[in-house]
Amino acid sequence: MIALGQRLYSEVEVTPTSPGTGPMYWANEYIQAPIVAVGLAYDDSLVHAPNENIRMADYDKHVELIQALIGSYEVK
Numbered sequence: 506m507i508a509l510g511q512r513l514y515s516e517v518e519v520t521p522t523s524p525g526t527g528p529m530y531w532a533n534e535y536i537q538a539p540i541v542a543v544g545l546a547y548d549d550s551l552v553h554a555p556n557e558n559i560r561m562a563d564y565d566k567h568v569e570l571i572q573a574l575i576g577s578y579e580v581k
Contacts, residue, residue: 506541509573513566543570 510517533540545567551557 506543506574509570509577510543513570513573543567 507517507519529540529542545559545563546552547560547563550559
């Protein structure tokens with residue numbers, strides 16, 4: 506995921522977890538599979554505010570990231 510992000514973005518931030526990702530630790534413990542959460546925001550997104558927003562260019566780039574992620578599942 507990090508490598509995919511680095512291909513599309515100039516900067517990639519990796520953090521172990523955040524409150525908005527939900528109970529990912531417990532899901533991972535149960536299914537024993539890697540889990541990742543990717544966020545879509547910028548400094549002025551006003552996350553969880555009544556006027557939370559994203560930029561359409563960021564949305565389009567995020568779609569590319571998810572397409573690349575799904576494409577990476579192909580059997581090689």
